Amino acid sequence: MPRPLVATIHLAALQHNLAVAKSHAPRSKAWAVVKANAYGHGLERAMRTFSDADGLALIEVDGAVRLREWGWTKPILLLEGFFDSADLPVCAAHGIQFAVHCNEQIDMIEKANLQAPVYVHLKLNSGMNRLGFAPDSLRAAHARLSGIAAVSSVTLMTHFANADDSGNAGLPLAEQVRRFEQATMGLPGQRSVANSATVLEHAELAADWVRPGIMLYGGTPGGRSAEAFGLKPAMSLESEIIGIQHIAAGEAVGYGSRFIAAKPMTIGVVACGYADGYPRHAPNGTPIMVDGHRTGLAGRVSMDMITVDLTDIPSARVGSKVELWGNKLPIDEVATAAGTIGYELMCALAPRVRVIEQ
Numbered sequence: 001m002p003r004p005l006v007a008t009i010h011l012a013a014l015q016h017n018l019a020v021a022k023s024h025a026p027r028s029k030a031w032a033v034v035k036a037n038a039y040g041h042g043l044e045r046a047m048r049t050f051s052d053a054d055g056l057a058l059i060e061v062d063g064a065v066r067l068r069e070w071g072w073t074k075p076i077l078l079l080e081g082f083f084d085s086a087d088l089p090v091c092a093a094h095g096i097q098f099a100v101h102c103n104e105q106i107d108m109i110e111k112a113n114l115q116a117p118v119y120v121h122l123k124l125n126s127g128m129n130r131l132g133f134a135p136d137s138l139r140a141a142h143a144r145l146s147g148i149a150a151v152s153s154v155t156l157m158t159h160f161a162n163a164d165d166s167g168n169a170g171l172p173l174a175e176q177v178r179r180f181e182q183a184t185m186g187l188p189g190q191r192s193v194a195n196s197a198t199v200l201e202h203a204e205l206a207a208d209w210v211r212p213g214i215m216l217y218g219g220t221p222g223g224r225s226a227e228a229f230g231l232k233p234a235m236s237l238e239s240e241i242i243g244i245q246h247i248a249a250g251e252a253v254g255y256g257s258r259f260i261a262a263k264p265m266t267i268g269v270v271a272c273g274y275a276d277g278y279p280r281h282a283p284n285g286t287p288i289m290v291d292g293h294r295t296g297l298a299g300r301v302s303m304d305m306i307t308v309d310l311t312d313i314p315s316a317r318v319g320s321k322v323e324l325w326g327n328k329l330p331i332d333e334v335a336t337a338a339g340t341i342g343y344e345l346m347c348a349l350a351p352r353v354r355v356i357e358q
């Protein structure tokens with residue numbers, strides 16, 4: 001028998017969440033963002049399930065080529081562009097669109113002498129100070145790209161740091177919007193600015209293309225309730241109780257004896273650990289469902305096991321069902337308790353975890 005730990009990917013939820021994204025931005029085309037193995041949900045599976053998307057966006061060129069080999073004929077976008085000039089003929093041959101965020105990339109396109117057309121997404125650094133051209137250098141970059149015969153279209157893109165927290169004093173959303181509008185004013189081409197937070201909370205900024213990621217998987221940016229946005233969890237991580245200990249007051253549980261029982265307790269051992277993607281830094285009390293009841297972590301997360309408080313769940317026994325996250329326990333809630341975000345938990349799902357789809 002395999003280990004009882006299993007991740008279930010809910011295909012209907014993925015489709016539903018894409019429909020929610022499209023309903024927020026009905027006049028925009030939608031890139032379904034499938035980077036990081038579709039946020040842990042499986043790239044090939046996501047491709048099959050997101051057939052209603054207008055394009056798929058990811059990071060790696062080899063993943064993009066695989067999407068073509070698996071039969072995706074609609075647009076594909078490399079969100080960070082290419083990393084090496086050897087990728088350029090590959091992008092041209094497969095019709096893989098790519099971001100251009102620095103002059104070094106333009107140098108490579110100029111030198112590549114491409115035979116097939118390429119479709120570029122010129123990225124503005126509107127204040128996040130990660131990738132992109134500074135506002136005062138965008139027009140020169142646009143002119144250089146427009147002068148390259150193989151460049152068929154230039155879409156204007158930027159990425160928002162705080163769409164889920166628009167008043168953030170470090171960089172208000174409105175300031176990024178202002179910089180984008182000013183830097184791109186009068187330039188031809190489509191616009192692409194909106195991640196999930198923008199789609200969900202500032203749909204008026206949707207523009208020609210939106211780029212939802214986390215919302216497609218039933219999570220939200222900024223720890224808001226996905227359910228309140230009508231999103232459905234696309235990943236459930238479930239396991240079973242594989243052992244039970246009845247301990248006296250004062251007994252300690254697990255490595256480092258981080259949890260010490262204040263009273264007589266029942267402790268359940270769950271087949272799931274940090275080597276499966278469960279966050280090792282999850283504190284005591286991190287929520288977990290056992291046999292339909294909500295309880296909490298008791299003791300440090302081990303490589304292959306976690307320990308949970310079963311004292312108030314008398315029905316629990318070896319073999320009882322455990323939900324680490326999923327339909328009854330939102331992944332964002334577990335992430336918040338563990339000091340991280342749902343994105344990280346999804347992406348960290350380890351290759352050794354059995355995945356089934358439903």
Ligand SMILES: *Cc1c(COP(=O)(O)O)cnc(C)c1O
Nearest residue numbers: 033079159195196211212213214
């Ligand atoms: C990851 C990413 C997105 C999607 O972000 P979410 O917060 O998951 O919706 C959109 N655009 C770019 C450039 C990205 O890198």
